[in-house]
Amino acid sequence: MSGEVIRRARGAVAALVLVGLVVAPWVVDDYTTALLARTLALALVGVSVALLTGVAGMPTLGQTAPYAAGAYACAVVGSRVSDVGVVQLVVAAGAGALLAALIVPLVVHARGVIVLMITLAIGELVVVVLGRWRSVTGGTDGLAGVPAVRPFWGLPALASDQGRYLYALVVVATLVGAVLVLLRTRAGLVLRAGRDDETRLRASGHRVAVHLSGAHIAAGAIAGAAGSVLVVAQQYISPADFGFDTSALLLLGVVIGGTASVGGALVGAALVIAVRDWLFGVLPGHAPLVLGALFVATVYLLPTGVNRARSRLSEAAAPQPDPPAAQERATVGEVGG
Amino acid sequence: MTAVAVGTNRIDPYLIPALDGVAYGLLVFVAASGLVLCFGVANILNLAHGLLYAIGGYTAAALLDGGWASLALALAVGVLAAAAAGVLLAGLLTPVATGSHLSQALLTFGVALAGGSLLVAGFGPDDPQVQVPATLEGSVMVAGHRYAAYRLVFIVVAAVLAAALYLVVRRTRAGMLVRAAVDDPEMVACLGVSPARIRAGVLAAAGALAGAAGVLGAPIIGPGTDTADTVLLLSLVVVVLGGLGSMAGTLLAALAIGEIQTLGVALLPAAAPFLLFAAMAAVLAARARGLAVRWRTA
Amino acid sequence: DDAPGPSAGGSIKIGLLASLSGTYQAVGTEIRDGFQLYLDTHDGKLGGRQVDLIVADEGNGAQTAVPAATKLLKQDRVSALTGIVGGGSVAGVTPVLNETKVPLVGSNGRPELKDVSRIWHTSYLSDEPGAAIAQHVRDNVKGSVYAIGPDYQGGWDELRGFTDAFSKIGGKLANADGKTTFTPFPATTNFLPYFARIKASGAAAVYTFYAGSAAVDFVKQYAQSEIKDIPLYAAGFLTEGGVLNAQGDAARDIYSVLNYSPDLDNAENRAFVAAWKAKHDGSPTTYALASYDAAAVLDRAIGAAGSDPTPEAINTAIGQLGQIASPRGTWQFSTTTHSPVQKWYLRQVRQDGRALSNTVVGDLATVGR
Amino acid sequence: MTGLLDAQEVSVRYGSLAALDGVDLCVHDGQRHALIGPNGAGKSTLLDVLGGSTRPQRGTVRFAGRDIGRLGPAARARRGINRIHQRPAVFATLTAAENVVVAALPRVIPRRRWWPAGRRRAAQQLAGPLLEQMGLTAVAAVPAGHLAHGQRRQLEIAMALAGRPRLLLLDEPAAGLSAVEVGRLVELLQALPRAVAVLLVEHRLDLVYALSDTVTVLRDGRTLAAGTPDEIRTSPLVRQAYADGVA
């Protein structure tokens, strides 16, 4: 009963937030709109980090790699091939997924901190490559002058902050919805089970490596798509956008939001990034101090934030055992050995 | 005769990088030693480790005046200050002690950010000057090459430290308690030992080690705005590469990093920017795969 | 409402973006202080208008610089932007500048840009120091020169400036493949393996460019290495400002090229240095100077922009400034690159009383297009 | 005649210690085979070898006529070897019901194959009755990490059953169960269709004699004796083996 209430309340809050986000550009100034658009991109990467860290139990510091792949693919496609948003989005997601697929053999057998360090190394390597592959990436100073995107064939190019923000919002909302659906399928269930006890999962006959690879590639695609949102929001990208501090802040944001919860990750990552960007503007020179203090405070204000969110999630998602009447209808097919 | 001369000439340019790789690797080991204890052995993810080192570094910069007495003083003050910071950190960590690495990371990262900017606010954004005793300032001749004397001294310091750490962790009751607390803190408490005390002790020791490393390493990885990050990253790499808690492994990893950063760079200058992280990813991935296979076979 | 331009009281909003935290904090602080010094010595006014200076933190690079700049431009609606330490940050800020049509009078980093119609710099182009010193090195070094620098855009430009000019006048590089050696940046803290290569190359001199803590590491390790007797030439940032203190004796005798030195003998400089020393420890750096000059540029441009100094009007006025008197000597904006056409000086680190300082030992070329 | 499961000459060494030393074991279709022996005899190690989580240095393991020695635990589970662990292994943050669903997934195929949720639904329909059989209905929605020790063991048995085993490897299933639960377990095992073979490791000999038709006795990694429960019960050799384990 109380689970039902909580679920309702969460739904109401989510709907309220969504409505707020839709009307935001008409309420706030251009700067805030631009900041929000950028934040949305990073929040989406945060979701992909949460998918790996919280749901699959593989903490990652390397989601900036597919994120960067998507962003640069989008920037290159945007300035040379097509200014259609859908095309850019698909290309970016594909690039992210491809890079993630290349990384999979490196990380699929590793666990815990080892994954953290391997992904960190990969993230750093990608930044080095971005800095040196000047013909494509523009080197360490980055790529500017990506033409304004038109969301779909026949639609006008987005020239205002509002337009870019709404485009970002639609993309992010769609993808987050897709992730939420994914997590409700058996794939999500098996991933969570693997996080708890991999040996048991194997003993039950699941191919753990396949599930983890799938999670990596899906997360890579999401991060890649986020990269294209960043390009649209910021019209400029450089290796600095994909550096270690971005990864670290994303991971921390996801932790604040409760690692296993997609909504939490979205909010946490968005908060951390937005607060950082905002602080650098309003408190010149003291941003790191305040940000650090905020992190410490977060730990105390949300002492069980991580676990609370997780247990709430599993409560909400728990399948109700079938009533006895349903037993006859149990359909169990035969499986070839 | 000429053949030999040609032979030496071919090796000769790499001699000093190779030696320096050892010294640099040992410096990295000393810098990482606190984290070995904290993260490798006690499994407390302390992202403020670089900050503890920086405390030592700034102490050195503030107190060193070129004399031996000042070195001793700086060492004492640096060790005490960093150990105190470690205890403080342990106190802060108490509420998340049973939590995951990730919440520890959140807390210690926050402390590192805030503490780092306080340090820079206190000591100024410029890199301060570090004056070691004059005898160590110069260079000595090694196999016909000039080499910094101070770095040679490091080889001794690191060797002593490695041996001491090994003995403490493997052979003493304190070391056993720390390892036991990683497995099951509740059961340690049921043996009558407070896990909170163990944590405080570990962080104090880690702080002391980091402080000592910061003072002694100041002439090489000097205090500055980036020191904390550099040291943290290098230490994490070394500790994880070394197999989390194995002293010999960590030393080996540190030496490997040292050689990659020096000899590797000398041999393959074009690959220099990729070397460290590519090697790290490759080694970790190979070892993870190896473990996975071994786990299945044995 | 808060439309760009002066408000009724005759004041004007200027945005200053500089690294006030992170790796480049030292430079960022100098830039802020240089600008502030100009305001303090001119009653807080530029072009006769009270200045509302809004400072924002650039952080470590573009990813923090862009949102901070967006705030200055879109929320605070400043009439002009100044500062910016990193070249990457300038590149990142450019789209927003173009959108809001506000001029930037940058005082440090300078990337290669196609369109500079609204972008001005009071510092230099990254390849100019090298170009300015090439002839001197060619004349004074008997043998080949080893070129080494950090592996990022600034490093590439600085070193290219030197090697292009040096090769053009017949100089020979000692580097094995004839190309500059670039060290990973900022990852490299240990330069000894590179020194071993320099030794092996038989170079008669070394030309380099580093800044910040990499400069400290480079110089200190150089002095203890087996190539410590090979003369070291550098773009001036190697020994500029706070890094010189950290380097200490290791920096002695290094030659560097820069557009400024605190011991230049002219009236503006004497006033500038005196005012600086009254407020801060030590001597002003080229970073502070460039920012001071940026304020001077804005001062004259706003004054010339008439009763309604809109960003557009200020931009137009900057283009018509002509000669600018400055502590570094007079200079003017190049019409093509919008960066200074100015004189460069050869300096050497020498004992000056109790401290070491960069002493001007000669004039080099006037550079700028 | 070869059995459903045929392990031959299995040896596992840990350093100088031979946990298993040339053990042969054959389990026939539908057999109730018990494996007993003093502590440290190698029983769990043998189950690990059969389940695929330990690879023996020597020896072959055949299942349903095929060599499965190179297969991992997941592949063996999909072929029908399901097990419970001596230390109950469950997915701590998943509810009891979800635990069973996850365990059931690899071996169930829905009638409507094209519908992605069908498989999960089919597994869910299996979970309800299984939990009820184990007496866990009341805690179906409780995260497994919050269950009592005995409840976890029951849950793991339900999970093993959900995998629709042809061979069930049970490592001390009755340990930590209360009398009522043991009764329920005995009932359940006796009611298992004969198509399911069971290899049971247990220290409670009353259960062993009640449930099994063949007993193998291990000691120090070797087979000491094998036979019907009655033969084993009266064998002085077996008594001696247990007594030695204590002395």
Next chain:
Amino acid sequence: MLTVDRLCAGYGGGTVLHEVTLRVRQGSIQAVVGRNGAGKSTLVHTIAGLVRPSSGRIEVGGVHVAGRQPHRIAQAGVGLVPQGRRVFSRLTVAEHLHLAAAPWRARTSGGEGWTVARTLDLLPRLAARLRHRGCELSGGEQQMLAIARALLGQPRVLLLDEPCEGLSPDLAARVRELVNKLAADGLTVLLVEQQLQHAIEIADRVAVLEYGRMVYDRPTVEARRDPAPLAAMVSIAAVAPLPPNRPTPRLWADTP
């Protein structure tokens, strides 16, 4: 020696133990039995300080310890053999023993103190496994180690949560014998045991927990004299073999 008075405890929101009261005299053995999930381990953990009581008193030797931290309670002389062994997986057997041994602790119970040699004498299998790490032991060996670890702490009150789980029958009998002897020497024992007949064999009193409530607590002599109520409560009869192939819900309806 050990007094538990109207103790309530639970996890998170829910209460598991409802007003449990126990009085264990020095040198006596109190058995606790009950269904799975009844709250036996919760009771033991609450006494050991691992679960915080929400109300009620716990006294050890007259000292109020409820709500104290676990290490304080251990220092007060409470030893624990937890359910599920919980040995330190990365420490060797020798290290376990070294760590657990508290020779400096004043011995207050009767008999001679526990030394490493004496525990190894009692559990000879451990002696052959001194260099093995906790995770490399068999289930029974881990259980032995858990018992040894608790004994070496020289407890005055010993909490045994199913100490014989996973031990071979002979060894289990021997452990019970030992417990009996220790109690005779003055050790106070709280024993959680699933097999009622084993509990009755050595205990002085036996209590039954049901849904977190104490529904039965009598001296064993009484229980032996009149076993019916106790047997009804824990239905020992269920162990008797059942006729094979009794119809139960069919899971494999479609399996050939």
